Amino acid sequence: MQKAAASFVIFALLGLGLGYLVFDVFSGKTTDTPESTAPTEQQEEASSEGDNAANSNPDSEGNKEAETVAAEGNILQTKGCLGCHSAASLDLKGGATGPDLSQAFNNVEGKHGKPLEEFLKEPTSAVMSGVISGNPLTDEEISQIAELLKQASEK
Incomplete structure (x- = not known):
């Protein structure tokens, strides 16, 4: 009886510790919040400057598309997706905990029984x-993520 109680306490503590770690990592929270948001703001400024330059030069059509992908990639960063996932087809490096999102647009429905947009509203996997x-997503954020992952699946 004492052995069972000790096992229960040990596993309960491990479960709570892992749960805390997982939700802290998945929510994208860090202890250095001001520093972690600064690169995102700088990336957005650089992206805005790049978009202005691309709009003034009609020959930069390919560059404009690449910059658009980089700018839209920020939604994955700001919502914490890249804490666990990456999207190799978009050159977005992130965590290795979750699967690569390059083919998520095509694979989610077969794997989870819902189109990507519905899955992001009400995920069927326990972790997600x-x-x-x-950290719920707005309809606009879901649309941005779906469009970005659609682009990723086409590459």
Whole structure:
């Protein structure tokens, strides 16, 4: 009886510790919040400057598309997706915990029984439902993510 109680306490503490770690990582929270947001703001400024330069030069059509992908990639960064996932086809490096999102637009429905947009509203996987419930996405954010992942699947 004492052995069972000790095992229960040990596993409960491990479960709580892992749960805390997982939700802290998935929510994208860090202890250096001011420093972690600064690169995003700089990237957005650089992207805006790049968009202005691309608009003034009609020959930069390819550069404009690449910059658009980089700018839209920020939604994955700002919502914490890149904490666990990457998107190799978009050259977005992130965590290795979750699967690569390059083919998510095509694969989510077959794997989870819902189109990507519905999955992002109400995930069917335990991990993603915990992540999304702690950091819900707006309809606009879901649209941005779906469009970006559609582009990723076409590359």
